[in-house]
Structures are given as structure tokens and as C-alpha cells.
Amino acid sequence: MHVLPDDLKDTLKGYIGTLVDEPGLFQTLQKEHKIVTVGDKVTYTVLKHGFTPLLCIVDFILERKTYPEEMKTLIQRYGRTHLTIKNPPGTITDELWDAIKKVYQNPQDQPVRIEVDGEEDLASLAAIYLAPRGVTVIYGLPNKGVVVVKATEAHKQKVKEVLDKM
Template structure:
């Protein structure tokens, strides 16, 4: 498993993609790209628009508080444990299984926030990863070679434990 040291966390505060104020503007931006969602609220908002993402990664919380809007999706569900501040092998395997068997939902016991990093690294180019930026909106990252390189740079800040 990999741990993100406290000293490196500031590098994860900036959006890892284009920031939009709401789901509607985010959807206009991404066009017909396959959609992957990280977060309960983003997944719920996509579902309200009639969209079932290829993969949704949720943890039942929003801003570390229980989320009363966790969506129910009629898709394969994968349960995984991943503590806050970590990326576990189990999470990476669950993401890969979900990507390979989409549509799917990965339900994380712990925290799902950092799943964006390995997800971008494993997705094919032109896929879109959406996640919430607390109190600001929705981030859309279209996967391309630059985003994969940046994800690898961010992942290199983790310490294997």
C-alpha cells in the first residue's frame, strides 16, 4: 500500500483537470467521452441526469461526513477497504476489475478521494474522470498522455509501506 505524506498533500489541493461550477457545464465540456466518476455527489448528480458512469467510486461520505445522497446504481458492486491518505493494492485491483467489467461501482470502506490518480493511469485516452472539488464544483480530467504523466508524478509522491 502507498501512503501520501502530510508534507505532499498540498500538491493535491489544486484541481487535477478543468474545474466547472456544476455538472451541466462539466457534461457540455466532455462531449461523448466515456465517463468515470469518483465521489458520491458527482455520481448522484450524473445519475440524476440519466447517466450511469462506466465506473463510479464512492465511500458513502462527502467532505468526511455521511452522505445522505449515495446513489443506488443497477451495476456490479465491488467492496474494498482503503484508509484515508492511502492507495491500497486492493483499491487498484478493484478499480481495474470495475474498468474491465463496466458499468460497475466500487464502494470504498474508508476514503475514495485518491482513486483519481490510479484511475487516470489505467484508463484509455479520451476517457473522462469526474470528481468533486469541495465547495467549488466538478473537476473533469480528460485522459491523455499529459494527464497520465501527471498522475504518475503525483503517484511518485506516495511512500510504499
């Protein structure tokens, strides 16, 4: 299990990858074929516009509040496979880590929706680190935009440096 220490919280307010606005997100989605979404708002936006992530990770909480039924319904209908995993705030449990890893290893189960009972905020680290080449991970950065991260060795190394401190 990875637990976020207090001294790393400021580090994670930054981001790995490219920060884009909504038009930039759509340009990215048109070019990328293997995408993963982490977070409810970004997942909803991607699904609403007809794109199909191979994995989406949500917790049904948006900025610490529940959100409209329309969003929840669209997300709940998505995915060939659905998993519910407990993951407390500030952690990446072994269960969440292993589930993400299995999604990448078993393309026949895709698309997959992982519903997190707890908080999914740090799941983007596992999604990036474990992603095979060619996968793009997209996650929201509250009040700033959307972060797009290609699963390159350089990005994985940056994530590894954070994970090693957890």
C-alpha cells in the same frame, strides 16, 4: 500501496484537468461517452441527470458526514457489478488499484460501482492513471466545483509524478 505523505497534501489541493461548475459539467457529459466518477456528490449528480458512468467510486460520506437516504439509494441501485473495498484515508491500497484496473480491462462487467470502506479521495489518481484512451474522469473539489480530466498522456504523466512521490 500508495500513501500520501504530509508534504504532498498541499499539492493535491490543486487539480489536474479542468475545473467546471454544474452547467460546465453537463456540457462535458453530453460530449463524453466513457466517464468515471469519483466521489459521492458528483456521482449522485451524474446519475440523477441520467448519465451512465462506466465506473463510479463512492464512500457514502459527503464532506465527512453521512448524507440523505435519497442520494444513497440512487447510488446503491447503480451498476451491474458492485465491489466493496477497504481503503484507509490518505492511501490507495493495492486492492483498490487492482479493482480499478480490472474494471477498465473487463468492459463486460461495466457499469461498476466500487464502495470504499474508508476514503475514496485519492482514487481519482488511480482512475486517471489507469484509464484507457477515451475515458474522462470526473471528481469533486469541495467548495470549488468539479474537475474533469481526460485520460491523456500529459494528464497521466502528471499523476505519475504524484504517485511516484507516494
